[in-house]
Amino acid sequence: MPRGSKAARNASPPGPGRGGDRISALPDAVLQHALGFLPVREAVRTCVLARRWRHLWRSLPCLRIVDVEVLGSVNELTRFVNRILLLRDPGSALDGCEFDLRGFEYVDPVSVDLWIRHALLLRARVLSLSVRWTPLYKPFDSQYLSTLHLNGVQLSHNALDCSSCPMLEDLEITLSDIYAREICSPFSKRLSIVNCKFCLDHVYSTRISAPSLIWLKLEYCSGAPPLLEGMASLESACIRFGCGVDDFRMEGCYADCCGECVFLYDYGVQIDGRVLLQGLSNASTLEFRASFGMFTLEKDLVCCPTFSNLKTFYLINWCLAGDFRALLGFLRCTPNLEKLSLQLCQKEKCVLKMEDSNPIGQSFSLGKLKIVEVKCEKIDERVQRTLKILSSIGTCLEEFNIQKI
Numbered sequence: 001m002p003r004g005s006k007a008a009r010n011a012s013p014p015g016p017g018r019g020g021d022r023i024s025a026l027p028d029a030v031l032q033h034a035l036g037f038l039p040v041r042e043a044v045r046t047c048v049l050a051r052r053w054r055h056l057w058r059s060l061p062c063l064r065i066v067d068v069e070v071l072g073s074v075n076e077l078t079r080f081v082n083r084i085l086l087l088r089d090p091g092s093a094l095d096g097c098e099f100d101l102r103g104f105e106y107v108d109p110v111s112v113d114l115w116i117r118h119a120l121l122l123r124a125r126v127l128s129l130s131v132r133w134t135p136l137y138k139p140f141d142s143q144y145l146s147t148l149h150l151n152g153v154q155l156s157h158n159a160l161d162c163s164s165c166p167m168l169e170d171l172e173i174t175l176s177d178i179y180a181r182e183i184c185s186p187f188s189k190r191l192s193i194v195n196c197k198f199c200l201d202h203v204y205s206t207r208i209s210a211p212s213l214i215w216l217k218l219e220y221c222s223g224a225p226p227l228l229e230g231m232a233s234l235e236s237a238c239i240r241f242g243c244g245v246d247d248f249r250m251e252g253c254y255a256d257c258c259g260e261c262v263f264l265y266d267y268g269v270q271i272d273g274r275v276l277l278q279g280l281s282n283a284s285t286l287e288f289r290a291s292f293g294m295f296t297l298e299k300d301l302v303c304c305p306t307f308s309n310l311k312t313f314y315l316i317n318w319c320l321a322g323d324f325r326a327l328l329g330f331l332r333c334t335p336n337l338e339k340l341s342l343q344l345c346q347k348e349k350c351v352l353k354m355e356d357s358n359p360i361g362q363s364f365s366l367g368k369l370k371i372v373e374v375k376c377e378k379i380d381e382r383v384q385r386t387l388k389i390l391s392s393i394g395t396c397l398e399e400f401n402i403q404k405i
Helices: 006-010 028-035 040-048 074-086 109-121 295-303 325-331 381-393
Strands: 062-065 096-100 126-136 147-155 170-174 182-184 190-194 207-209 215-221 236-241 285-289 312-319 339-345 371-376 399-404
Touching: 040 062, 040 074, 062 074, 074 109, 096 109, 109 126, 325 381, 339 381, 371 381, 381 399
Parallel strands: 062 096, 096 126, 126 147, 147 170, 170 190, 182 207, 190 215, 215 236, 236 285, 285 312, 312 339, 339 371, 371 399
Antiparallel strands: none
16 A cells, blocks of 8 residues: 555554554553552553553552652652552552662651551551661551561560451561560461561560461571460471671670570570470471570470470581580470481580489480481581480481581
């Protein structure tokens, strides 16, 4: 067809599938899903593309308030977030809401609290907050919230009372100060607390009440050890006592065999002599890292519970400088253990103290223990002694593996 002919000028523009604007042919829900992956500031700017795009951003399934430093000031941030939340279509479901405010050293805690409450009113199912030590005081209350991630916050009073969140299954807290008396999350299935500092008050330790947990991670924390209440459904737990040596150096802390700072030991706060082990006694898989023989065994082994469900036990960085009573004292409470994996630390800095009255020296055997794995730097006299003891208690061993690391 000649380029300048009348037929060419009157021809209809190419439609979808023929080289036209295929993006505009997509349904609104698909466009909004795609825009939800953008920082909300970029998503809002699409309103100038065409009339149809003018209000798409008001119904995004995900709000990502990130890269806030480009706004220039905290006042501008406050105005921007207020408008985003107030102008949102209240009838649209909010699958996820992310506040990453670390671009500013200080953000008004009152504003942060208002934004959280508004996101919950918008029925956010996933809420993520990352700040620089902003305090939170009020409990969370939502019938829709299923996942909560808190990073860099100061938590006190009832800030970690999630008893009014019946759908909350995943709770993650990182790089935060936990001054709350209780972490109450009765419906949560998974709880992760990493790189946090617990209260250093001699009056109380933070109590963790999460009876529905099936998975627990407690790693690189300092301060008074938390008190774990019963977790009847617990299947797997990963516990690492202490934090990086460069993060905390507090008077009264123990230094474990790897030069790390661990939980304060002599805190005078316990439940019937137990700190951690009682709350973990229903787990089928258990992993302990670093200084296993510090406050936990010293306090808990006096009345150590029976781990009837425990099938697999990983013990990483177990120190050989002390004797073996603590390790044996724990193993004798695991009658159904099937697999034991030890990573041995052969440095000389860790000294384990045990009560002389503790009847750990009594002989016992683990009739169901089938696999023992030992990882060590070198096979010396202490390692050989460990192997001999483990061989004697594992009467039905099928595999005994030794690996140098």
